[in-house]
Amino acid sequence: xxxxxxxxxxxxxxxxxxxxxxxxxxxxxxxxxxxxxxxxxxxxxxxxxxxxxxxxxxxxxxxxxxxxxxxxxxxxxxxxxxxxxxxxxxxxxxxxxxxxxxxxxxxxxxxxxxxx
Amino acid sequence: xxxxxxxxxxxxxxxxxxxxxxxxxxxxxxxxxxxxxxxxxxxxxxxxxxxxxxxxxxxxxxxxxxxxxxxxxxxxxxxxxxxxxxxxxxxxxxxxxxxxxxxxxxxxxxxx
Numbered sequence: 001x002x003x004x005x006x007x008x009x010x011x012x013x014x015x016x017x018x019x020x021x022x023x024x025x026x027x028x029x030x031x032x033x034x035x036x037x038x039x040x041x042x043x044x045x046x047x048x049x050x051x052x053x054x055x056x057x058x059x060x061x062x063x064x065x066x067x068x069x070x071x072x073x074x075x076x077x078x079x080x081x082x083x084x085x086x087x088x089x090x091x092x093x094x095x096x097x098x099x100x101x102x103x104x105x106x107x108x109x110x111x112x113x114x115x116x
Numbered sequence: 117x118x119x120x121x122x123x124x125x126x127x128x129x130x131x132x133x134x135x136x137x138x139x140x141x142x143x144x145x146x147x148x149x150x151x152x153x154x155x156x157x158x159x160x161x162x163x164x165x166x167x168x169x170x171x172x173x174x175x176x177x178x179x180x181x182x183x184x185x186x187x188x189x190x191x192x193x194x195x196x197x198x199x200x201x202x203x204x205x206x207x208x209x210x211x212x213x214x215x216x217x218x219x220x221x222x223x224x225x226x227x228x
Contacts, residue, residue, distance in 0.1 A: 043207075104163060110160060
């Protein structure tokens with residue numbers, strides 16, 4: 001089945017220790033997204049890639065970076081995690097559609113990050 | 117900028133009954149898409165139903181249907197014959213060019 005895969009599902013890191021979360025997709029979608037979701041809140045978009053074009057949300061901290069080496073993979077790097085970065089991180093994909101804008105997104109299961 | 121409002125933080129319903137979750141939004145666009153996503157506890161977010169704004173007919177997917185009122189900018193979700201597996205967070209979302217604008221969510225609890 002075509003899907004969005006996130007590894008690991010649970011990640012524990014120490015305060016200030018860099019961490020990388022990964023996402024892969026078999027849907028061949030050209031748009032990939034990273035969201036941060038804190039408990040009982042809506043997902044908050046961090047950034048997205050349209051093919052190789054990187055689009056950062058204005059309020060995404062510099063502490064968060066992303067890489068997309070190819071269509072299938074996308075990585076979220078947190079350079080110096082703080083306690084406030086503990087959250088679920090969701091990866092999603094969508095395919096480009098012609099007008100009207102259409103943005104059904106397919107989500108991965110998420111990676112729950114704990115910062116000690 | 118588009119905004120999405122879900123005014124019901126929590127709802128509950130008895131199994132087999134019907135429940136309606138509310139959503140309103142604000143936009144100046146004419147063509148757009150609206151979505152309801154479901155996020156069960158500790159499980160991934162999945163699409164429940166979508167509505168194209170240029171279609172007048174309300175979308176239906178089995179037990180799930182929407183009441184789309186374009187002029188009022190309202191997009192409610194009706195769940196008929198509620199099942200225990202419907203227990204989840206439900207997010208209303210507006211499709212904006214290259215991203216989704218989510219509401220704050222409604223936590224639905226289905227009781228036996």
